[in-house]
Amino acid sequence: MISHSPEDLARVLLSRLKIEPPTDLEIVAAAIGLHIQGEPLVNLDGVMSRIPKQAHGIVAVRAGIRGLGRVRFTLAHEIGHYIQQHGAEILCKSSNIETNIYSNHPEEVEANLFASELLIPTEYVSRLLAERSVSIETVKLVAERSKSSLTATVIQCMKVITEPCAAVISVDGKVCFYESSKTWKYVVRVGCGLDKRSVAAGLDLELNKKTGCVPISAWTTIARSGPVSSLEEQSIYLPPYNMTLSLLKPVLA
Numbered sequence: 001m002i003s004h005s006p007e008d009l010a011r012v013l014l015s016r017l018k019i020e021p022p023t024d025l026e027i028v029a030a031a032i033g034l035h036i037q038g039e040p041l042v043n044l045d046g047v048m049s050r051i052p053k054q055a056h057g058i059v060a061v062r063a064g065i066r067g068l069g070r071v072r073f074t075l076a077h078e079i080g081h082y083i084q085q086h087g088a089e090i091l092c093k094s095s096n097i098e099t100n101i102y103s104n105h106p107e108e109v110e111a112n113l114f115a116s117e118l119l120i121p122t123e124y125v126s127r128l129l130a131e132r133s134v135s136i137e138t139v140k141l142v143a144e145r146s147k148s149s150l151t152a153t154v155i156q157c158m159k160v161i162t163e164p165c166a167a168v169i170s171v172d173g174k175v176c177f178y179e180s181s182k183t184w185k186y187v188v189r190v191g192c193g194l195d196k197r198s199v200a201a202g203l204d205l206e207l208n209k210k211t212g213c214v215p216i217s218a219w220t221t222i223a224r225s226g227p228v229s230s231l232e233e234q235s236i237y238l239p240p241y242n243m244t245l246s247l248l249k250p251v252l253a
């Protein structure tokens, strides 16, 4: 039996439609019989409605979603519900979209995986990262070129990079979640406040980006792992969301 993972479906669509990032979502929607509703929603972030007995549907996103990247991700998420036959009508809250930290409902996870691959294909990320080391600048470059949010992009970057690295998202001074590359071995503490020793804790509107070396215990559950007792931390503070993105890499003593 052929496997149709959410990512496979996105790759097949991009390939059939010969689309390269930044993915034109209007072309994708039109190709599968979806109409993007011009009138925005008020309460929900995204909605997908299937027209009964027809191979058509409507998707809509909320007015006032902050950032083009997040708007595009929400739309791609709703397209994901439609193409994966998730039901006649799906109503999505903000917490269901982009990351799976507040919801692990299988259909929401599948819609997010589809949207990530549709907007920021892993093969495209690999190509861009091939000649660059992972840094916030690199993640920003991928995000800008694919017209995607920094959060969605950093999650995709972690899927393809080979060096040990973790990307941590903190909001309102609290560590929310992280994604790591396959070779990253440590557990990052989440749900707690930023450690005072971290670079992220010292950032504000004036000093919004900095790189430094911090003890590994400032972020993880351990104080040392073999020759590794510290991390290179590159952090950037993003005021519109009161969010900090930190990239962590182990430093060999």
Ligand SMILES: [Zn+2]
Binding pocket: 077, 081, 090, 091, 092, 093, 096, 107, 108, 111
């Ligand atoms: Zn959803």
